[in-house]
Amino acid sequence: MKPEDLWISGGGLAGLATCIALQNKCGIQANILEAKSQLQGDTGTLIALWPNGLRALQAIDSSLYQDILQTGCKIQYITSIRGTEESRIPAEYESKYGQPFICIRWSTLHSLLAKRVSRSQIYLQHATTEVHDKEDHVIIETQRTLSAKDACRNEDTKEAFVGRALIVADGVRSLLRKYVLNENEKQLIDPIYTGRVIARAVLESDELKCLSISLPQNESIFFFSSDGKKVGSLSSLEQGQFYWALTLPVPNMDSCHDIQKQHLQQESEFSTPLMQVIAATPTERIQVRPLLEMQPLPRYAKGNVVLLGDAAHAVIPSLGQGANLAFEDALVLSCCMKNEDNLAKAFSSFEQKRLHRCQVIQEESSKAGKRARELKTNNSSSNPQVFESYEKFLEYMLEFDGISFP
Ligand SMILES: Cc1cc2nc3c(=O)[nH]c(=O)nc-3n(C[C@H](O)[C@H](O)[C@H](O)COP(=O)(O)OP(=O)(O)OC[C@H]3O[C@@H](n4cnc5c(N)ncnc54)[C@H](O)[C@@H]3O)c2cc1C
Structure with missing residues (x-):
């Protein structure tokens, strides 16, 4: 040294x-x-x-x-789903921003x-x-x-x-x-705890094969619950993998690690495909982390x-x-x-x-x-x-x- x-x-x-x-x-x-x-x-x-x-x-x-x-x-398309409203827009960043x-x-x-x-x-x-x-x-x-x-x-x-x-x-x-x-x-x-946690995981392409839904490739989808308190996302990744995330309000940061898969499924009002992907994720692979800023x-x-x-x-x-x-x-x-x-x-x-x-x-x-x-x-x-x-x-x-x- x-x-x-x-x-x-x-x-x-x-x-x-x-x-x-x-x-x-x-x-x-x-x-x-x-x-x-x-x-x-x-x-x-x-x-x-x-x-x-x-x-x-x-x-x-x-x-x-x-x-x-x-x-x-x-990513070629970005979709937002809020209740029954859905918008799907092309991700035109390359032409706009190079x-x-x-x-x-x-x-x-x-x-x-x-x-x-x-x-x-x-x-x-x-x-x-x-x-x-x-x-x-x-x-x-x-x-x-x-x-x-x-x-x-x-x-x-x-x-x-x-x-x-x-x-x-x-x-x-x-x-x-x-x-x-x-x-x-x-x-x-x-850092300050925002009062929200994020649960998320990555699924491999072969784990997705058993799902009865087809997930869009090259697309990111954002889901907003009707009260706006929960936000989900689903995105395709490299090698056919898929990522999902769900952010939820949790007042006490210390209880964030007690959040279980069942909790995510019960708490969320989102329908397919996000919930099916969460259901297909092995429990031990779901990571939960407080959101800090x-x-x-x-x-x-x-x-x-x-x-x-x-x-x-x-x-x-x-x-x-x-x-x-x-x-x-x-x-x-x-x-x-x-x-x-x-x-x-x-x-x-x-x-x-x-x-x-x-x-x-x-x-x-x-x-x-x-x-x-x-x-x-x-x-x-x-x-x-x-x-x-x-x-x-x-x-x-x-x-x-x-x-x-x-
Ligand atoms: C769920 C989630 C999703 C995100 N999504 C995005 C996204 O889509 N796009 C985006 O741009 N950003 C995203 N981010 C943010 C992004 O991950 C961080 O901004 C980025 O990782 C910051 O990099 P960093 O190296 O500063 O910190 P880190 O990646 O956290 O790295 C810090 C490193 O320092 C080490 N370390 C800690 N303390 C010490 C110590 N005392 N001595 C020596 N080493 C130490 C740690 O072990 C670690 O390796 C996301 C974050 C989260 C949590």
Whole structure:
């Protein structure tokens, strides 16, 4: 380990994309400290990649982008079903925004990214716990996350790493987010529970064969209950797989893990095909997770430490932007670092370029979730001072090119 090393905390989508961007754009080999014992993405979730995220990935690594296009499922129609009302519209993103709309399993996307980072750059079972910024270097404290067998050996599990800087990409429950906040901003450290949980799973193509319904390929379908409180989705994925998700109100976050398959089936008023797909899912494969969001932070950088991805601006998946923003972050940070040797200055320039855009998309994601529940069918942006129409907001969100945004 050398003092000139650059460290990334977290080997999720944001950490890996940043590592690849730094490699390709700046020739920097950063090291990743990852808490888990293996590099793995969520197997039960889809990631929707929108034109803005795809454009960022293309600029980061064109071969990665090609692999994503070849592997993921290109969505051609988006259908909304609310009670008896149904609308099916073509997903014309490629002609409007120059990039398609791709749905891909989170774990597939994660492994496409992981393939591009050398194993020697990744320190598994190292959870970062603290960072100390000493102006010309940082000291990063970690705690080794040991297996039960290793834990019996009473080894010292603390280890410190020295480097030039730390990029914090440790996700929505970030332990290091607090580092960039001031004393009077501590209420922003923890994410907020939205009062809703999301249950979801991926079904393999052979598991779907026994269903008596035919599911549309290359299509994403959204279901809204008549009271607006429950939202379902069904989407085709790579290799004939299908993803479903159901979000429900659950007042107490701690009871989220008590939700059973029977509960989902009883609680939901949705008819086929969503309920049939849920019924066909083996119980143990259904993952339930509370939906968390963050209040926008006032800054992402402090000295030689910078936040990105969900650590900086976690959003609920109402607009499907969390990972897309993380890929934008990775590109913008690498561009800032390419042009500036002083990392504290590069991080501050990253913050200037990202803060406003991420705050706007965080606010709009939160409002989009509420709008669906309030049964507002008109897609008006709730911030008319900023965007004169929802279409203008979509243009702002999807047309990101990594260069012309302030
Ligand atoms: C159900 C669901 C559906 C979603 N759908 C979409 C979608 O369609 N489109 C979209 O763009 N986004 C979507 N998102 C959001 C997207 O998944 C996140 O925005 C994205 O994963 C953020 O990447 P990240 O690397 O910042 O965080 P993560 O992917 O959470 O990665 C964080 C990593 O840091 C590690 N870590 C945590 N703490 C420490 C520590 N102390 N030390 C070291 N390592 C640590 C974790 O183990 C993990 O590997 C969805 C999210 C959910 C929950």
